[in-house]
Amino acid sequence: MIELRNIAKYYRTGSVNTYVLRRITLDIREGEFISIMGPSGAGKSTLLNIVGMLDDASEGEYSFLGEPVHQLNEKKRASLYKEHMGFIFQSYHLIDELTVYENLETPLLYKKIKGSQRKSMVCDTLDRFQIVGKKDLFPNQLSGGQQQLVGVARALIANPKLLLADEPTGNLHSAQGKEIMDLFKKLNEEGTTIIQATHSETNSAYSRRIIRLHDGWLESDE
Amino acid sequence: MLKNYLKVALRNLIRHKGYSFINVFGLAVSLASCVIIAMWVQKELSFDRFHEHQQNIYRIIKGIRAQEGAEADYFARAPFPVAEALRSQFPEILTVRFFQLWNQTPLISYEENRFYEDRFFFVDSTVFAVFSFGLQEGDPATALTRPYSVVLTQATASKYFGNEDPIGKTITLEEKLDYTVTGVLEEIPANSHIHFDFLAAMADMETVFSTVGTPTAWLQSWYWTACPTYVLLPDNVSAISVNNQLPGFVDRFFPERFRGKTCLSLQALADIHLYSHLGAEIEKNGDVFYVYVFSAAGLLILFIACVNFVNLSVAKAMSRAKEVGLRWVCGGHRGQLINQFLLESSVMSSTAMVIAVVLLELCLPVLNRHLLTGLSPAILGNWYFCLGFVFAVFVIGLMAGSYPAFVLSGFRPGTVLRRTTTCGSRQRSRLRRVLIVLQFTVSIVLGVSALTIHSQLDFMQNKELGFTTEHIIGMLLAGTDLRQDVGHRGDAFRNRLLQHADVSHVTFTSVTPGVKRNVVPFDRGQGSNERIDLPTIFVDYDFLETFGLDVTEGRPFSKDRPADSGSSFILNEIAVRTLGWDEAVGKPLRFYGADSAGQVIGVVEDFNYESLHKPVGPLVLALNAGWYDQVFVRMQPPGVRSAVQHVMAAWAEFVPSRPLEFTYLDDELSAQYRFEESVDDVMVLFTGLAIFIACLGLLGLAAFSAEQRTKEIGIRKVLGSSVTGIVRLLTGEFVVLVAIANVIAWPVTYYVMNLWLQDFAYRIELGIGTFVLAGLAAMLIALLTVSYQAIRAARANPVEALKYE
Structure with a gap:
């Protein structure tokens, strides 16, 4: 599903390149549940962003479902992303100006799904995550756990093949975190490929493959 | 999707109230200003375009050269006989002359209603064939063909006749000549270079002239620039060819002494308001310079508001950057994001447009009353203008929104979502700085x-004009026996005025000093054929004292020397230099071709005898009772009020038949x-x-x-x-x-x-x-x-x- 070849990412500071990722080569098949681990600054988020096409690699090749992502234009990439991926952030990242309902609706709007179908999909999702009562609230009226629930719901609403999660439980207390991880497990069993970046050994225990990064280098893959 | 965008746009507007207010209100104010300026510019550009034949109407202007070959001074009027002569040389053209009684506002009366009317014109009956001034009542073809017929505006009709039907009523000019009302004029549009309340048939002018005391011989004068004269050329006659024939025309018709020094020219009707600043204009015209200046000001104000728009949007960009990233994460691509931001700024600019229209509705009546008269909100009813306006607002919205739209949408989501600091902000803030500098540059230029x-x-x-202007009132003498018999009645009136302790000086003059002067031909006495046209004021013995002027050489006019009247002159210092004298007193000078000799008896200090638009030129002061048209009374504080009462009482006693109209000299000067x-x-x-x-x-x-x-x-x-x-x-x-x-x-x-x-x-x-x-x-x-x-x-x-x- 995902093939990374010699992916590197650096930022130019002055005349020096500061590397965040170095020569990452990685294959991920459909249906995997992977944790990316490593200390702060190891490049976990960056790798996740590159896989999620939120960021471009500085060097290397990346193919997703056989498409050479590093060669695609922005529009193609956006549509590839929108068809197959969902993204969850540590700090939830909901659109502040939109209500819960509208936040969930947005990906469907971009997928140009018709009104009635859209409505039923949003309602199903609200139901599934038991947040029907919150649908008209704005993100800042919700607790962190509730916001993350909406964030997850939003990522999943369009049934993505690949779910990318960047420290999804980082800002949550453990009970909430467990809930989310249980959900991930269930999703993975239903066939969704999941890649999560995490610090927590507890969380990584849910996954079947752990990739460790250190200072941008791929340290181990088990 | 659109609904979603709009929702976000509105919520953003409300959430950032301060920014929104600045953006929307600033833009609204500047849009309103622009529309007002556009109205004004449109008005200025539309002058005289309402005449159906405007492209074929020309005004005859007359130039006078001091010597042959010299630069000509042009006047907006032509002598009386020119029109007829033109018709005889160019039979295919139509001519119209307007004529306003020379230096007087005639007294018009109907029963008890008597008013001085300064917009009373005599006019040829062709006026309605050439111009598109309409008649509400009456037949334009015949209304002014009969002598002693007159048409007047609706407002004037109600002033004189109340609700009665004006047609067939008789009004009296100067209490002597009866005119029958044969029509009612439609309102003269504000954008006309000439406005009138009355148009009287130009016929039997000899009688009119002798009634108001102007020599009838002047009707035949080829020198006196008396009548604004217009011609209507047929489509097949070009203005250029007529213009080319005008020198020949002058040679053929003008008396020999004027040939070579006189030239005629055609001036397009549409050019009059913005480009014509000749002598003897009917009304003060506009100036194309101000059209440019105000247009520029309008655009600059719009520019400033747009800069706010861009600056604030860019400044706010970082808070929106997160949303951009998130929308990408939700599957939106760049084009959609650009659309969203453009839509948002369009929402802002159209909100501004609505507010601007409200502002306009509120401000226009006030502005119309105080600053920019004659602005018509009719422009808002014009489809083209409205469409243009909406389109312009739309474009402004797009332009102002496009920078943030393209910059924001170009952010990579990974970057904006992870970092809290601004990326590349230095470059954007450079643009912001440039824009602020431009904004303030514009403000300072305007300031x-x-x-x-x-x-x-x-x-x-406040400039010192070189003569006293305070506590002086002026009255017109036209139509009174004071003017016709200055020697006795005038003197008696003067003495009556001087009885009041606070009336210090009384003087008769031909014109108002500081506003106007006459021009009179002189020569250097016997044996000299050189004609010298010099600005002249005809004055009376007390002129110098009334206006606080000093004689620097020689002596002032004296009652004890009868010879002073008509043959003695006082020159200003510039006139002395113009005539090339070192020592002026005693030098010969006389009215051009006069029988008697004459001489300069004194030199007066220079003063601004015309508005400050013009430099002081040479000036001759001459004693000549026949030319007096005004009387000036200088009073002294603190008794000015009672002195004015005294003047009014004296007037009522000497001129019981005519109401008194007087003006304060300083008011008249500042009116210029x-x-x-x-x-x-x-x-x-x-x-x-x-x-x-x-x-x-x-x-x-x-x-x-x-x-x-x-x-x-x-x-x-x-x-x-x-x-x-x-x-x-x-x-x-x-x-x-x-x-x-x-x-x-x-x-x-x-x-x-x-x-x-x-x-x-x-x-x-x-x-x-x-x-x-x-x-x-x-x-x-x-x-x-x-x-x-x-x-x-x-x-x-x-x-x-x-x-x-």
Whole structure:
């Protein structure tokens, strides 16, 4: 599903390149549940962003479902992303100006799904995550756990093949975190490929493959 | 999708109330200003275009040369006989002459209603065939064909006849000649270069002239520029060919002594209002210069508002960057994001448009009354204009929105979602700085211009004219026996006036000094054939004393020397130089071709006998009772009020049949600058608006910059910086920007204002003071605006600022 070849990412500071990722080569098949681990600054988020096409690699090749992502234009990439991926952030990242309902609706709007179908999909999702009562609230009226629930719901609403999660439980207390991880497990069993970046050994225990990064280098893959 | 965008747009507008207000309100004010300016410009450009044949109508202007081959002085009128002669040479053309009684406002009466009418014109009956002035009642083909018929406007009709039907009524001119009303004129459009209340048939003018005491021989004069004369050319006759034949025409018809010194020319009707500033214009015309100036001001104000728009949107960009990233994460691609931002700025600009229309509705009546008269809201009913306006607003929305749209949508989501600091902000803030500098440059240019115009006006209003203008009232003598018999009745009137203790001087003159002068041909006495046309005022013995003028050489006119009347002259110093004399007193001078000899008896100091638009030229003062048209009374405080009462009583006693109309000399003098005054008002208004809008933008940016630097401020305070230190930190940048704006604005303004000042013979020097004043004012206003935010930020508790992160 995902093939990374010699992916590197650096930022130019002055005349020096500061590397965040170095020569990452990685294959991920459909249906995997992977944790990316490593200390702060190891490049976990960056790798996740590159896989999620939120960021471009500085060097290397990346193919997703056989498409050479590093060669695609922005529009193609956006549509590839929108068809197959969902993204969850540590700090939830909901659109502040939109209500819960509208936040969930947005990906469907971009997928140009018709009104009635859209409505039923949003309602199903609200139901599934038991947040029907919150649908008209704005993100800042919700607790962190509730916001993350909406964030997850939003990522999943369009049934993505690949779910990318960047420290999804980082800002949550453990009970909430467990809930989310249980959900991930269930999703993975239903066939969704999941890649999560995490610090927590507890969380990584849910996954079947752990990739460790250190200072941008791929340290181990088990 | 659209609904979703709109929802976000509105919620954003409401959430950032301050920014939205600045953007929307600033844009609304500038749009309203632009529409007002557009109306004004449209009005100025539309002058005389309402005549059906406007493209074929020309005015005959007459040029007079001092010598053959010299530069001609053009007048907007032509002598009486020109029209008829033109028809005989060019049988295919139509001509119309207008004629206003020479230097008097005729008294018109109907039963008990008697008024002096300054918009009473005699006119040829072809007027309705040439011009498209309409008649509400009456037949344009015949209304003015019969002698002693008159048409008047509806308002004038009600003034005289109330609700009665005016047709067939008889009004009386100067209490002697009866005119029958044969029609009612439609309202004369504001955008006409000529306005009248009455049009009387131009027939039997001999009788009219002898009734008002003008020599009938003048009707045949080929010299007197009496009548605004218009011609209507048929489609197959070109103005150029007629123009080319005019020199031949002059040679053929004008008496020999005028040939070579006279030239005629055609002036297109449509050019009159904006381009014609000749002698003897009917009304003060506009000036295309102001059309440019105001158009520029309008665009500049719009520019300032657009800059606010761009600046604030870009400044806000970082808070929106997260949303951009998130929308990408939700599957939106760049095009959709661009659309969203453009839609958002269109929402803002159309909100501004709605507010602008409301503002217009509110302001227009007030403006119309005070500043810019004759603006018609009709333009808002014009489909083309409205479509254009909406389109323009749309384009402004797109343009102003496009920068943030393209910049924001170009962010990579990974970057904006992860980092809290601004990426590439240095480049964007450079653009912001450039825009602020431009904004303030514009404000300063407008500010210095307004100040310059204002001080030039002030200068003109207060300049020493070289003669006394205070506590002097003037009355017109036309139609009274005081004028016809100055020797006895005039003297008696004078003596009656002087009985009051506070009436110090009384003098008769031909014209109002400081406003007008006559031009009279002179020669250097026996044996000299050289004709010298010199500006002249016919005066009376007390003229010099009344106006506080001193004789520097020779002596003033004296009652004890009968010879002074008609053959003695007092010259101003420039006239002495013009005539090439070192010592003027005793030199021969006489009216051109007069029988008797004459001589110069004195020299008077120069004074501004015309408006300050013109430099002082040569002037001759001559005693000649036959020319008196006005009487001036100088009074002394504190008894001015009772003296005026005395004058009124004396008038009622001497001229019981005619109501008294008098004016204060200083009012009449300042009335000459009314046009500049209204320009001044308008400039001050729009400059104020421009600076206001620029400051709104600055306020927003200052707030933003304080917000953005909250953390830095917090850290600095923790490290021990004082409130003043932080205020200085936050304001310093803006001070530098305004200073740069000054440097750019000054030379530009200097150039433009020097150009404007060239119109005035007496003008202020463009001192550094004005520039410094405007620059400092801009700086001060900017500082005040910015420091409000800076102080707020500096006084905030640093713990609050550092809590996040």
